[in-house]
Amino acid sequence: MRKQIVSGNWKMNKTESETTQLIEELKQQDLKSSVKVFVAPTFVNLSAAVKATKDSGIHVAAQNMHQSASGAFTGEISSSMLLDIGVRHVILGHSERRAYFGETDELLKEKVQAALQAGLHVIFCFGEELEERKSETHFDVVKKQLSTALFDLDATQWQQIVLAYEPVWAIGTGETASPEQAQEMHAFIRSLIRENYDSTCADAVSILYGGSVKPANATEIFSQADVDGGLIGGASLQAEDFAAIVNGF
Ligand code: PGA
Numbered sequence: 297m298r299k300q301i302v303s304g305n306w307k308m309n310k311t312e313s314e315t316t317q318l319i320e321e322l323k324q325q326d327l328k329s330s331v332k333v334f335v336a337p338t339f340v341n342l343s344a345a346v347k348a349t350k351d352s353g354i355h356v357a358a359q360n361m362h363q364s365a366s367g368a369f370t371g372e373i374s375s376s377m378l379l380d381i382g383v384r385h386v387i388l389g390h391s392e393r394r395a396y397f398g399e400t401d402e403l404l405k406e407k408v409q410a411a412l413q414a415g416l417h418v419i420f421c422f423g424e425e426l427e428e429r430k431s432e433t434h435f436d437v438v439k440k441q442l443s444t445a446l447f448d449l450d451a452t453q454w455q456q457i458v459l460a461y462e463p464v465w466a467i468g469t470g471e472t473a474s475p476e477q478a479q480e481m482h483a484f485i486r487s488l489i490r491e492n493y494d495s496t497c498a499d500a501v502s503i504l505y506g507g508s509v510k511p512a513n514a515t516e517i518f519s520q521a522d523v524d525g526g527l528i529g530g531a532s533l534q535a536e537d538f539a540a541i542v543n544g545f
Contacts (some may be wrong), residue, residue, distance in 0.1 A: 298499070298500060298501070298502050298524050299332050299458075299502045299524065299525075300330060300331045300332065300502070300518075300524055300525050300545050301331065301332045301333075301334065301458060301502050301504055301524060301525035301526075302331055302332075302333055302334070302504075302525050302526050302528065302538075302541055302542045302545075303333070303334035303335070303336060303357060303387075303419060303460075303504065303525070303526070303527050303528065303532075304334065304335045304336060304528050304529075304532025304533075304538055305336045305359065305387060305390070305506075305527055305528065305529050305532060306335065306336055306337045306338065306359075306532060306533060307338075307359070307392070307529060308338055309338075309533055310337060310338070310341065310533070311341070312340065312341050312344050315337045315341040315344055315345055315348070316344050316345075316348045318335075318533070318535060319335065319345060319348040319349055319352075319354065320348065321535035322335070322354060322535045322538065322539065323349075323352050323354070324535070325535055325536070325538075325539035325542075326539070326543070327353070327354075327539055327542050327543065328542055328543050328545055329353070330545070331525070331542050331543075331545055332355065332525075333353070333354050333355065333542055334354070334355045334356065334357045334385060334419075335349070335354060335355075335356060335357070335532070336356070336357040336358065336359050336387055337356070338359065339358065339359070339360075339373055342356060342358060342378070342381055342383055343381045343382075346381055346382040346383060355384070355385060356382070356383055356384075356385070357383065357385035357386060357387055357419060358373070358378050358383050358385070358386045358387065359386075359387050359390065360373070360386070360387065360388065360390075360393055361373055361374065361375055361378060361386045361388070361407060361410075361411060361416075362374055362407075362410075363403070363406040363407045363409075363410045364410070365410070365414075375410060375411055375414035375415075375416055376414065378416065379414060379415065379416065383416075384415075384416060384417060385416060385417045385418070385419060386411050386416050386417075386418055386419070387418075387419045387421060387460075387527075388404055388407050388408055388411065388418050388419070388420055388421070389404045389407075389420050389421045389422055389441075389445065390421045390462075391421065391423060391462060391464045391467055392467075395464075401440065401441055401444035401445045402444060402445075404420075404444075404445040405444060405445045405446075405448070408420060408445055408446060408449070408457075409449075412449070412453050412456050412457075416456070417456045417457070417458070418456060418457050418458070419458045419459075419460055419504070419527065420445065420446065420457060420458070420459055420460065421460045421462050421506065421527065422438060422441040422442060422445075422459075422460075422461065422462070423438065423441075423461050423462040423463045423464055423506075423507070424437040424438060424463055424464065424465075425437075425464045425465065426464065426465035429463065429465060434463070434481070435481075435484055438461070438481065438484070438485065439488060442459075442485065442488060443488075443492075447492050451493045451494070451496075451497045454489075454493065454497050454500070454501055455500070457501060458501070458502045458503075458504060459485060459501060459502070459503045459504065460503075460504040460505075460506050460527040461478070461481055461482060461485060461503060461504070461505055461506070462505070462506035462507050462527060463477075463481075463507050464507075465507075466506075466507025466508050467506065467507045467508070467529065468508070468529055468530060469507075469508060470508050471507075471508060472507055472508040472509065472510075472513055472517070473505070473507060475516045475517050475519070475520050475523075478505045478517055478520055478523055479520035479521060479522055479523060482503045482505070482520065482522035482523050483521070483522045485503055485522075486498045486499075486501070486503065486522055489501060502524035502525060503522060503523065503524050504523075504524060504525045504526050504527045505517055505523050505525075505526050505527070506526060506527030506528070506529070508530075509526040509527075509528050509531060509541060510531050510537070510541070511531070511537050511540035511541055511544065514526065514540070514541040514544030515544040515545075518544055518545050525545075526541060528541055
């Protein structure tokens with residue numbers, strides 16, 4: 297059975313004390329134990345988050361990482377730095393990294409390979425923009441994003457991958473893909489993996505949906521056959537809302 301996963305992406309929000317406080321609030325919530333829960337605070341608060349989540353069953357992910365092991369890359373963070381403070385997961389390819397920091401599928405391929413080789417697990421984000429959906433090229437766009445960044449991986453490396461389909465037009469906009477639109481794309485994504493690898497690999501990969509998931513729409517989205525959870529931005533900054541989404545399964 298595929299893992300059910302809900303991950304909060306806190307983006308550039310929360311100071312260290314706010315990070316610890318939100319985690320303490322989350323720990324007070326009754327979170328469904330069948331769901332694997334992640335929080336992804338900003339780099340400077342990862343260490344505090346690892347300490348605060350110890351023995352809680354909540355996992356910590358980084359929001360990004362550099363593809364090189366070390367070196368003259370001012371302002372960057374490496375895989376070994378994440379691992380050393382107890383972080384085992386990294387989000388790569390978020391649409392904000394693509395749009396504001398110029399991350400391309402080719403660069404993301406390097407980042408994914410570096411992360412996996414270091415022993416990190418990757419939550420890989422991708423998804424089409426509004427114009428691409430309107431011009432009905434969204435399936436082609438997603439296919440290219442996945443094939444460039446991921447389809448050179450070995451089948452065994454997919455055990456370290458979680459996918460997060462996030463249509464850019466639904467992120468932070470309050471506009472959600474309909475459950476049918478999410479299911480249609482998730483089924484397509486799984487069929488691509490099946491074509492490039494096999495059914496065992498395709499059936500084992502958790503595919504999350506992201507984009508304006510809220511307590512009010514989580515259950516309907518998560519009930520779709522190929523939707524295995526969510527990547528949550530805005531609604532993950534509030535413990536009750538995030539818990540309601542986790543418990544939306
Ligand atoms: P949102 O963000 O839930 O605020 O739309 C999702 C994301 O960016 O991962």
